[in-house]
Amino acid sequence: MPFPKTNPSLERALAERGYAEPTPVQAAVLQPEAEGRDLLVSAQTGSGKTVAYGLALARTLLGEAERFGAPAEPLALVVAPTRELALQVHRELTWLYGEAGAKVASCVGGMDVRREQRALAEGCHMVVGTPGRLRDHLERGRLDPSRMRAVVLDEADEMLDLGFREDLEFILDATPEDRRTLLFSATIPRNIATLARRYQRDALRIDTLVENQPHGDIDYRAIRVAPNETELAVVNVLRFFEARGAMVFCHTRESVRHLHASLTERGFAAVALSGELTQNERSHALQALRDGRARVCVATDVAARGIDLPDLGLVIHADLPNDPETLLHRSGRTGRAGRKGVCVLLVPYTRRRKAERLLDDAGVDADWGGPPAAEEIRRRDRERILQDPSLAEETTEDDLATAQALLAQRSPEEIAAAFARVLRARLPAPEEVFDPGTERGPRERPDRRTREREREGRKSREGRADHAGADMVWFRMSVGRRNNADPRWLLPIICRLGHVTKKEIGSIRIFDRETKFEIVPSAAPKFAAAVRKANDEDIRIEPAEAPGGWGGGKDRPKAPPAKGKPKGKPKRSFAKKGRGA
CATH class of the missing domain: 3.40.50.300 (P-loop containing nucleotide triphosphate hydrolases)
Structure with a gap:
C-alpha cells in the first residue's frame, strides 16, 4: 500500500x-x-x-x-x-x-x-x-x-x-x-x-512485533569450531560469504583489538568499534563502512543497537552473546528494511549446550554445521570469478588492442590463468580449520586398546619418547568426550595456555567428562604457573593424579593378589603368569 x-x-x-x-x-x-x-x-x-x-x-x-x-x-x-x-x-x-x-x-x-x-x-x-x-x-x-x-x-x-x-x-x-x-x-x-x-x-x-521475535529476513547458522580455532573460523566465514558488509561481535575491547589486527594482517579491509575509541575515531570507522573503504567491522556490544549500515549482509558472533536479547539485537544489524542477511554463531564444543539454550530462548531455528573448508571457499572463488562484473563490461578499442597483443604472445589458457591470479590476489587466503563434528556415539569410538595404541604411536612420532623413563607430572582439563575432545585441538590449547611445546607434553587420556595429560618435570612448574593465569570459564587446567591403571613409575598400580593364594613371595609359576597378565 x-x-x-x-x-x-x-x-x-x-x-x-x-x-x-x-x-x-x-x-x-x-x-x-x-x-x-x-x-x-x-x-x-x-x-x-x-x-x-x-x-x-x-x-x-x-x-x-x-x-x-x-x-x-x-x-x-x-x-x-x-x-x-x-x-x-x-x-x-x-x-x-x-x-x-x-x-x-x-x-x-x-x-x-x-x-x-x-x-x-x-x-x-x-x-x-x-x-x-x-x-x-x-x-x-x-x-x-x-x-x-x-x-x-x-x-x-x-x-x-x-x-x-x-x-x-x-x-x-x-x-x-x-x-x-x-x-x-x-x-x-x-x-x-x-x-x-x-x-x-x-x-x-x-x-508491531511479538516480544523478542527473531528477524524473519535473517538466515541463522551455528558453526561448530575447535575452541582454539575461533579466529580461523572467522576468516573462513568472511571468505565463504564475501558479503559487501560484515560485522563481527566480541565481548571485550582486547578481543576486538586482537581480532581486528589479525584480520587486517591477513588483508581484510577492517575497522574496529569499541568504547575506548574517541568519537572522531568511531565516526571515521562507520564512514569507512558506509562508503565501502572497509567491509568488516569488529565491535563490542556498544555497536549492537541503533547503527544502520548499508549492505550489511553478515553478522558473526565470534563470542557467544550472554542472553537472547543481545543475540537478537546484535543479529538485527543485518536483514534490515526487507533485505536478507546471514547471522553466524561460532560455537566451541565446550559451549554447545549454552548455544542451544540461547537459540531456544530467543526462538531462533539455526542450521548447524562445521566451518567452511578451504576447498569450499576456493570452489566459491572460482564461481565468483566467472561472475566478475569486469567480464560483462563493454569492450573498448583499447581493450581489444591489448587483448590481441596478449594473444599474439600467450595462449588463451595462460591469459585466463593470469586473470584468475589477479582476482585471487585481492582475496585473503582461506585457513585450514578442523571440524569437531557431531557428538559421537559409543559404536563410533574405537576400543580402548586401539585408542591407547594410537596415542602411543603419536607420542613416538612427535618425539616424546625422550621422556619415556621420567616421572611425568599429570594435569587435568575440564573437557572430555562429552565435549567431543580430540587431541588435534587439545594439543594446541595445552601449548598455548601453558606456554609449552609439543615435545614437553606426554600421554593424553580422554575420559567422559575430563582429559588428563602429562607434562615433563622440567616444564611442569612454569606450566602450572601459566595455566593458573590463563584459566577461564570454558577450560580449566589444574594438577591431577595419574589415571588409575596407566602412567609410569611409582604411579603404576600394583597387581592385586590372586584369590586363594597365601600372601608373601609368590611361587615361580605364578610369577610367570603374573608377568604375562
Missing part, C-alpha cells in the same frame, strides 16, 4: 529516496487514530522507526505549511542512547525534512561543545542528542525548551539500561507539559511502562 498523506514536502523527500510503501511501524503511526496523540511504540530494530516518528511529527511541527519559518527555539527534541544512533537519526531527519527547509542540530557527547552551542544560539527547528549532553545544555541555559511541541525517546529501554533515567526525567520535566511525547522501544518492560504513565497523556499503544 502507498504512504498515507502527510505533508507534500515530506512526500517528495520519500519519493526521491525511493520509498514506495510504508513499513508496518510507519503505517501504524500514520493511522488516523494516532494523529496528534502521544505514542508508546514497540518495534524491532531496523524496521524504519526514525522515518516513522519523523512522519508522525509532520503535522505537529508544520501544520498545513510545506516549509518551516526562520529557525529559532527548537520545536522538537529527539533523545537517543548512543552517539552513533543520535548522529544516524540526525542524518535521517535532515533528508526527510530537507524539502521543508528544516535545520536540525545535534548535541552528543564527545563532539565539540562550542560548535553545538553556536548551532543552538543561531536557532534550529529540531535537536537530536544523547541524554547527558542534552541535560548539560539545558542546565547551562544553551538549549531553550519553551517552544517544544514534541519529544521523542528513541530506544528508551536501552537508555534506562544504561542508567539514564535521571537525565531523561530531567529533560522531560524541563519541556512544556502540553508537548507530544513519542516513546519508541524494542520492548516495553515495567520501567518503560512506568515512565510512560508519568510523562504521557492518553498514549496510544502500538505493537
